[in-house]
Each structure stands twice: as C-alpha cells, then as structure tokens.
Amino acid sequence: EAAVTQSPRSKVAVTGGKVTLSCHQTNNHDYMYWYRQDTGHGLRLIHYSYVADSTEKGDIPDGYKASRPSQENFSLILELASLSQTAVYFCASRDWGGESQNTLYFGAGTRLSVL
Amino acid sequence: SQWGEENLQALSIQEGEDVTMNCSYKTYTTVVHWYRQDSGRGPALIILIRSNEREKRSGRLRATLDTSSQSSSLSITAAQCEDTAVYFCATSSSFSKLVFGQGTSLSVVP
Numbered sequence: 001e002a003a004v005t006q007s008p009r010s011k012v013a014v015t016g017g018k019v020t021l022s023c024h025q026t027n028n029h030d031y032m033y034w035y036r037q038d039t040g041h042g043l044r045l046i047h048y049s050y051v052a053d054s055t056e057k058g059d060i061p062d063g064y065k066a067s068r069p070s071q072e073n074f075s076l077i078l079e080l081a082s083l084s085q086t087a088v089y090f091c092a093s094r095d096w097g098g099e100s101q102n103t104l105y106f107g108a109g110t111r112l113s114v115l
Numbered sequence: 116s117q118w119g120e121e122n123l124q125a126l127s128i129q130e131g132e133d134v135t136m137n138c139s140y141k142t143y144t145t146v147v148h149w150y151r152q153d154s155g156r157g158p159a160l161i162i163l164i165r166s167n168e169r170e171k172r173s174g175r176l177r178a179t180l181d182t183s184s185q186s187s188s189l190s191i192t193a194a195q196c197e198d199t200a201v202y203f204c205a206t207s208s209s210f211s212k213l214v215f216g217q218g219t220s221l222s223v224v225p
Contacts, residue, residue, distance in 0.1 A: 107157050
C-alpha cells in the first residue's frame with residue numbers, strides 16, 4: 001500500500017509569516033498533489049506535479065507555491081500566510097493507469113491554523 | 116447529491132439500514148472514484164467504477180454509473196456503525212487532475 005507522510009501534522013502560524021508543509025512518498029509515483037479541505041467542505045486542488053523540478057497550478061493556486069525537488073518530496077509554501085488559509089492540507093500521490101485507474105493515496109493531513 | 120464547493124451533506128441512519136449517496140459530475144470522465152474519509156485521516160479509495168460499467172460491487176458497497184446523466188451513486192447495504200465517515204465522489208477533469216465532490220457525512224447510529 002502507498003505510503004504518504006506529511007509533516008508537520010499540525011501547525012500554528014502568524015499572519016504574514018512563511019509556512020512550509022512537507023510531503024514524502026515512498027511508492028515511486030510520478031504524480032503528487034496538494035489539496036485543501038475547509039471544515040464541512042470537500043477537497044480543492046492547489047498544486048500538483050508530475051515530475052521532479054516541475055509544478056503545475058491547480059484550481060486554487062493563489063497565495064501558494066509548490067516545490068518538487070525530487071520524485072519523493074513535494075512541498076507547499078505559503079510565503080505570506082493569511083487567516084483565510086486556515087484549513088487542513090492533504091498531500092497525495094497517484095498510481096497511474098492499470099487496474100488502479102489513477103487512484104490517489106493520501107497522507108494523514110496537516111492542520112494549519114493562521115492567527 | 117454532491118459536487119464542487121457546496122457544504123457537506125449530512126445523513127443519519129440507524130444501524131442495519133441501507134443508504135444511498137448520489138453524485139453528479141460536470142465533465143466527461145472515464146471513471147468515477149468513491150473515497151471514504153474517517154475523522155482525522157486522509158481519504159482512501161473504497162470503490163471505483165469505469166464508464167463501461169453500469170454497476171460495481173465490493174462487499175456491502177455498490178456503485179452505479181449513468182454516463183448519459185453524468186451521475187453516480189454509492190449504496191451501503193446493512194450499514195454498520197463503523198461505516199460512519201465522510202464519502203466523496205471524484206472524477207477526472209483532465210488526465211492529470213482528480214476533482215472531488217463536496218462529500219456526504221454519514222452517521223450510523225445503534
């Protein structure tokens with residue numbers, strides 16, 4: 001089974017500060033994703049990547065940057081954290097094609113509170 | 116039914132009852148995923164159904180897909196307390212991206 005590890009599991013940040021969320025996967029998946037989940041809502045795609053050193057914008061990229069230094073690691077960066085970015089952030093990797101048909105494997109999430 | 120950024124829908128049923136959750140999607144897709152999210156954890160795939168399948172079963176789960184109406188459903192037979200979770204449908208808006216519906220929060224009470 002795919003293993004996706006996120007760190008930290010929770011974080012409190014100050015408005016205007018820089019926040020980095022990290023994600024590590026051990027299953028040799030090419031695709032990695034960052035989603036945001038607000039309380040009582042579904043998941044929205046922020047950024048994704050299909051190869052090291054390259055990232056793509058998702059549906060809600062404003063206020064976020066992403067970095068993919070290696071196949072295993074994918075980071076989400078908030079350069080100037082804002083109150084509206086308080087949410088739970090999920091990283092996922094994707095098993096492409098075959099019987100699994102693009103299944104996403106999620107980490108446990110990072111709960112971010114911006115004060 | 117669920118889609119996009121709307122609020123989570125909530126369902127509460129008694130243990131032993133059957134329940135069906137619906138999902139409508141907006142773009143062409145070749146497969147519909149259904150994910151389950153337990154409290155405090157990330158979503159996990161529980162069943163997927165391809166565009167050439169009308170129905171798919173896995174244990175007490177049954178998924179249906181109607182490509183003409185762009186809708187899918189997930190049914191749970193004889194729900195148990197451990198089925199309490201949030202359930203999401205997801206479709207591929209493009210080759211690279213999976214888009215999630217807003218989810219259904221299911222509570223199964225004894």
